[in-house]
Every structure is written in structure tokens, then in C-alpha cells.
Amino acid sequence: MWFLAFIRGSLVILEIEIRKMMRQRMDIFTRAMQPLIWILLFGNVFKNIKSIPIKGDYLSFMTPGILAQSVMFVSFFYGISLIWDKDQGQITRFLSAPIPHSSITTGKALFSGVRSLVQAFLIVLFSKALNINIYINVYTIILSIVVIILSGVCFAGFSMLIASLFKTVEKFMGIVQIITMPIFFSSSALYPISLMPNWLRVVALLNPLTYSVEALRSLFYQNNPNIFEPVLVLSFYSIIFLVFSAFSIRKLVS
Amino acid sequence: MEDVLLKAKNLKKSYNGFEALKGITFEVKKGEIFGLLGTNGAGKTTTIKIIAGIVSASSGEVFINGKSIKENPIKIKSQIGYVPQDISIIPNLSAFENLMLVGKLYGVSKDRVISMLKAINLWDRKDSLVQTFSGGMIRKLEIAMALLHEPKLLLLDEPSVGLDPSAKLNIWDFLKSEKQSMATLITTHDMNEAERICDRIAIMKKGQIIAQGSLEELKDAINDKNANLEDIFIKLTGESLDEDTQDLKSIRKTRDVIKRLS
Numbered sequence: 001m002w003f004l005a006f007i008r009g010s011l012v013i014l015e016i017e018i019r020k021m022m023r024q025r026m027d028i029f030t031r032a033m034q035p036l037i038w039i040l041l042f043g044n045v046f047k048n049i050k051s052i053p054i055k056g057d058y059l060s061f062m063t064p065g066i067l068a069q070s071v072m073f074v075s076f077f078y079g080i081s082l083i084w085d086k087d088q089g090q091i092t093r094f095l096s097a098p099i100p101h102s103s104i105t106t107g108k109a110l111f112s113g114v115r116s117l118v119q120a121f122l123i124v125l126f127s128k129a130l131n132i133n134i135y136i137n138v139y140t141i142i143l144s145i146v147v148i149i150l151s152g153v154c155f156a157g158f159s160m161l162i163a164s165l166f167k168t169v170e171k172f173m174g175i176v177q178i179i180t181m182p183i184f185f186s187s188s189a190l191y192p193i194s195l196m197p198n199w200l201r202v203v204a205l206l207n208p209l210t211y212s213v214e215a216l217r218s219l220f221y222q223n224n225p226n227i228f229e230p231v232l233v234l235s236f237y238s239i240i241f242l243v244f245s246a247f248s249i250r251k252l253v254s
Numbered sequence: 255m256e257d258v259l260l261k262a263k264n265l266k267k268s269y270n271g272f273e274a275l276k277g278i279t280f281e282v283k284k285g286e287i288f289g290l291l292g293t294n295g296a297g298k299t300t301t302i303k304i305i306a307g308i309v310s311a312s313s314g315e316v317f318i319n320g321k322s323i324k325e326n327p328i329k330i331k332s333q334i335g336y337v338p339q340d341i342s343i344i345p346n347l348s349a350f351e352n353l354m355l356v357g358k359l360y361g362v363s364k365d366r367v368i369s370m371l372k373a374i375n376l377w378d379r380k381d382s383l384v385q386t387f388s389g390g391m392i393r394k395l396e397i398a399m400a401l402l403h404e405p406k407l408l409l410l411d412e413p414s415v416g417l418d419p420s421a422k423l424n425i426w427d428f429l430k431s432e433k434q435s436m437a438t439l440i441t442t443h444d445m446n447e448a449e450r451i452c453d454r455i456a457i458m459k460k461g462q463i464i465a466q467g468s469l470e471e472l473k474d475a476i477n478d479k480n481a482n483l484e485d486i487f488i489k490l491t492g493e494s495l496d497e498d499t500q501d502l503k504s505i506r507k508t509r510d511v512i513k514r515l516s
């Protein structure tokens with residue numbers, strides 16, 4: 001009974017979020033602008049730096065990194081919806097429904113994954129329009145969908161954990177702004193791990209964004225479907241964040 | 255034996271050392287509307303949130319239809335309808351979507367959603383976004399959301415805050431017409447509301463129930479047959495229910511609800 005209620009709850013919360021998104025379609029396009037600017041400005045400057053030890057061109061190397069970064073940013077800031085929903089009374093209604101609390105955070109995290117797919121689609125489309133050389137075939141499409149949804153779930157889970165602990169928009173924004181940039185720059189999104197000093201390599205290896213980047217880079221840049229290890233690590237982080245956020249969601253209303 | 259649907263037994267709740275509830279006990283029977291009356295901070299909302307399974311009690315027990323809510327919370331929650339004080343509808347979805355999505359959480363059929371929309375006279379507005387509704391329509395829709403799965407226990411947290419007098423009357427008539435099939439627990443700081451619709455009332459102060467019973471029984475408690483509920487409340491608590499006795503957080507919350515309903 002618990003499992004069926006969990007599935008039902010997660011799917012209904014996912015549907016609610018999708019319906020809300022469909023009423024605010026403009027938001028999808030405005031949020032897709034930031035990664036495009038990264039590729040256009042940052043990428044076009046950095047491609048001229050010859051000392052970055054990569055095979056092939058820098059824009060092809062960087063695009064999967066920017067894709068992962070974009071998923072992370074969208075999902076990280078999505079945790080704020082938990083606070084808005086709390087302020088609007090929706091969380092109390094969900095908590096009083098016959099569904100496990102974990103289905104509320106799981107449904108929302110799944111939505112963040114689905115939402116990230118839309119963003120990813122726009123970035124891939126834009127990259128192709130700019131003639132950036134990334135591999136697009138059946139398995140890169142299918143496997144990248146898995147990685148993007150998983151990354152969205154992972155970072156949204158982390159974000160909801162922060163939201164449920166800090167409870168207010170102001171505190172949440174402060175914390176998220178402090179931690180997103182270090183997570184981004186300590187990952188392999190813009191440069192390979194081999195360039196980092198030893199201490200930063202350790203941080204990069206603990207950083208879930210590194211695994212999201214590596215999986216997408218393996219698919220789009222190397223055309224290599226062997227992404228078992230990063231998917232395993234992302235799954236581990238996702239479960240940890242979802243379990244903790246499910247436990248702490250009650251704190252929002254107490 | 256009378257049909258007791260809700261039994262709260264010695265409920266206590268502490269937040270970081272502050273005792274929000276200091277051991278309250280009451281029962282609500284089927285067909286009865288039971289009111290928790292008190293100033294903000296008396297512990298009404300904490301009580302209703304514990305019964306709804308939203309927060310846990312520090313100690314004490316809640317039984318619904320004879321079963322402890324700790325035993326099987328998911329099954330017990332399917333017997334409860336809850337209307338929070340905050341406006342909990344999703345404003346940028348339609349009335350039908352709001353009702354249908356809540357229905358899905360409780361496994362309710364689409365036919366039931368349609369018949370409920372017709373019963374509350376919102377069928378013609380089913381596709382309108384809820385943000386275009388009046389405060390009375392929103393509250394009615396929220397109560398309909400709570401009644402959709404035909405609960406045995408209905409919990410209402412300050413349901414008439416922010417409504418104009420005619421919308422209040424409308425909601426009260428609706429609640430009275432629905433009350434026979436279930437037990438209803440309502441929190442309020444509106445004397446008029448408590449007097450008009452509650453069969454029995456518990457007066458709360460600082461986390462305790464200081465008196466409970468029908469209006470007549472409460473009059474007997476202060477030995478004044480001519481007293482109204484406000485007289486009884488002031489005599490028993492030494493407080494009034496005016497806004498100037500409330501704390502800043504409570505006033506802000508109430509005004510936020512009023513703003514969103516208007």
C-alpha cells in the first residue's frame with residue numbers, strides 16, 4: 001500500500017508541476033538564455049586558449065559541461081518552489097493527503113528532471129545551429145535523457161533539502177548563491193580535471209556535477225555510451241538527497 | 255453508544271522548548287460540528303495540524319474512528335478532509351484542474367469531481383483560472399476539495415477569515431448542510447461563526463482547553479444564562495479576540511489570507 005501511494009503521489013505532484021509550467025511557457029525560454037550566453041561569450045573566448053589539454057575543439061568539449069551546468073542551475077533554484085508552495089498553503093494540503101511525504105519531494109524532483117529536458121533540448125538545438133560538433137544519435141539521445149533527468153532529480157533533491165532547512169526565500173537564495181558557483185567551478189564543466197591542483201581534484205571527485213558533466217561529455221563529445229559509473233554516482237546522490245529532503249519537509253510547516 | 259469519530263487524548267506539543275499544547279483532550283461525534291475557539295497562539299492550528307497528520311505530537315494520541323493515527327497514517331488520512339487556513343488552491347490552474355488533481359491524490363473518480371463542481375454551483379466556471387474567482391468561491395472550492403473523497407472527519411482551520419458577511423453565511427449554510435455524514439472540527443476566532451454553526455465549543459488559552467461544551471453548558475459554567483459567547487470567552491480567558499491582542503506574525507498571516515481572497 002505504501003509503495004502504491006508513493007507512486008500515485010509522485011505522479012500527481014509531477015502532473016501538478018507540469019500543468020503549472022504549461023501556464024508559464026515564457027519562463028522556459030528565458031531560462032535557456034543563460035547557457036546560450038555562456039557558449040557564445042565564454043566558449044568563443046576560451047576556444048582560443050591552446051593550453052587546455054583536450055582532444056578536438058573547445059566548444060564541443062564545453063557544450064556538455066554547459067548543458068550539465070544549466071540543469072544544475074535550473075534544478076538548484078527550483079527548490080524555492082517548495083517555499084512558495086509552503087507560503088501558499090499547498091504543502092500543508094499535500095502533507096495532509098494519503099501519500100508518503102517522500103512522494104512530494106520525489107514528484108517535484110522528477111519535474112525538475114523533466115523541466116531540464118526542455119532546457120537541454122533548446123541548448124542542443126542551439127549548438128547544432130552554431131555548428132558545434134556534438135554527437136547526436138539514438139543512444140546519445142536516449143542515454144542523455146536518463147542523465148539529464150537523473151541530474152535534475154539529484155540537484156533538485158539537494159535544493160529542496162536546503163529549502164526545507166532554511167524555510168524562507170531570503171535564506172534559501174543566500175545559501176544557493178553561495179554554493180552554486182563553487183560547485184560549478186570545482187567540476188569539470190569548463191576544464192578537464194587533469195588541470196586542477198590535487199586538492200581541487202578531490203573536491204571535483206566528490207562533486208555530483210562532475211559526474212553529470214562526465215556522462216554528458218562521454219555521450220556528446222566522445223560518442224561513448226559507457227556511462228555506468230557516473231550514472232551510479234548520480235543515483236547514489238539522488239537517493240541520499242531525496243531521503244533527507246523527505247524527512248525534513250515537515251520542518252517547513254512546523 | 256454515541257458515534258465518536260475523533261478522540262484527542264492528552265495532546266502535547268513543544269517547539270524548541272516552547273509548549274504550544276499542554277495536554278488537551280476532547281472528542282467529536284458524527285454529525286457534530288466542534289469548534290476550537292481561542293486567540294492566535296492558543297494552539298488551535300497546532301491541534302488541527304496534529305490531527306491532520308501534518309506535524310507530530312510530542313506526546314498524547316489521536317484516534318480517528320477508534321484507530322490511532324500512528325498505526326497507518328496513509329489509510330487514516332484517506333478518511334480526513336482538511337482545509338488549511340492559508341489559501342491552498344493553485345491560482346493559475348482551473349477549478350476543474352484543482353479539484354481533479356486533489357481527487358487523484360485520494361483516488362477519486364472524474365465523475366465525482368464533475369458532480370462536486372455541480373453541487374457547489376461552479377460547473378459553469380470549471381475552466382476558469384481560480385485566480386479570477388471571488389474569495390467566497392475560492393473557500394467553497396477548497397471545502398469541496400476536502401469533501402471530494404467523502405471523509406469521515408472534516409478539519410477546517412479558520413475557514414471564514416477574509417470573507418465578506420454574505421460569503422460567510424453561504425459557507426456556514428454549506429457546512430451545516432453537509433455535517434450529518436461526518437464529524438467536523440473547526441478552529442475559529444470569530445465568535446459569530448462559533449455561535450452560529452458549532453454544536454459544541456472548546457475555549458483554548460495558551461495551549462490548554464479551559465472549558466468545553468454546548469453554548470448552554472458554557473453559560474452554566476459562568477452562571478450567566480444571558481451571556482453570549484463573547485461574554486463567556488472574556489470571563490473565562492480574561493482576553494478578547496480583537497486584532498490588537500494578536501502578535502505580528504498572526505496579523506500578517508490573517509491579512510495575507512484576506513489579501514489573497516479579495
